Amino acid sequence: MKIENIPILPAYFGVTNVGVMKNWKPKVDEFFYAPNLNNQYSPTTTITEEKAIHKMPSWKPLGDIGLKAANQWINMIGYEHELFITSSWINKYTPGDVVYKHIHYDSFLSGVYYFEDCSSIVFAESPHKSLFVSGIEKTQEQTFTYTPKAGDLVLFLSYTHHLTLPSDQLRYSFAFDCYPKNMNFTEKYNEYKFKLDHVKANLQVDAKGNRLISDV
Numbered sequence: 465m466k467i468e469n470i471p472i473l474p475a476y477f478g479v480t481n482v483g484v485m486k487n488w489k490p491k492v493d494e495f496f497y498a499p500n501l502n503n504q505y506s507p508t509t510t511i512t513e514e515k516a517i518h519k520m521p522s523w524k525p526l527g528d529i530g531l532k533a534a535n536q537w538i539n540m541i542g543y544e545h546e547l548f549i550t551s552s553w554i555n556k557y558t559p560g561d562v563v564y565k566h567i568h569y570d571s572f573l574s575g576v577y578y579f580e581d582c583s584s585i586v587f588a589e590s591p592h593k594s595l596f597v598s599g600i601e602k603t604q605e606q607t608f609t610y611t612p613k614a615g616d617l618v619l620f621l622s623y624t625h626h627l628t629l630p631s632d633q634l635r636y637s638f639a640f641d642c643y644p645k646n647m648n649f650t651e652k653y654n655e656y657k658f659k660l661d662h663v664k665a666n667l668q669v670d671a672k673g674n675r676l677i678s679d680v
């Protein structure tokens with residue numbers, strides 16, 4: 465599949481359109497008949513109690529597409545890791561809902577699939593040293609906004625801060641977290657360790673995300 469790799473320095477995010485899932489609405493609605501957990505990052509949105517949706521027969525094809533894209537994309541940005549999905553869930557947004565800025569802990573790469581056009585997702589790097597003016601170091605947060613279309617699959621490194629802008633109507637998305645098979649998932653998430661790894665990998669790609677070194 466063709467994945468567009470967009471540098472949002474110092475990270476990247478990937479996006480590809482994998483098509484709209486057939487008959488998705490009744491399948492999604494089944495999850496929301498039962499009470500749902502509150503999303504800790506949002507006052508109003510809900511997420512499914514089920515966290516292994518990618519293993520359910522009717523959802524496995526979508527999970528497989530997400531995992532295939534995730535593996536392809538991390539290779540584009542310089543990793544040799546092979547990923548597996550650790551968890552997956554569905555987000556439900558009612559009109560006006562927002563999700564506050566957050567990262568995904570205990571995860572290496574995260575993805576979101578949009579069943580239909582959706583309100584924007586904003587990627588934001590924490591304030592970092594970016595400007596030097598008159599010898600005074602200033603900090604500035606870099607943001608990148610993407611407005612998903614129906615069928616879009618968005619991929620990002622899990623340490624990338626992100627938030628969503630207010631939803632204009634009832635919306636659903638399918639989200640999943642991935643972890644490298646060759647790393648010990650029982651290790652506690654270590655942002656510092658991952659960032660070093662990610663930064664190292666980013667040094668091996670050009671501004672378009674093409675790898676500069678083929679065999680390391």
Ligand SMILES: [Fe+2]
Nearest residue numbers: 566567568626
């Ligand atoms: Fe998120």
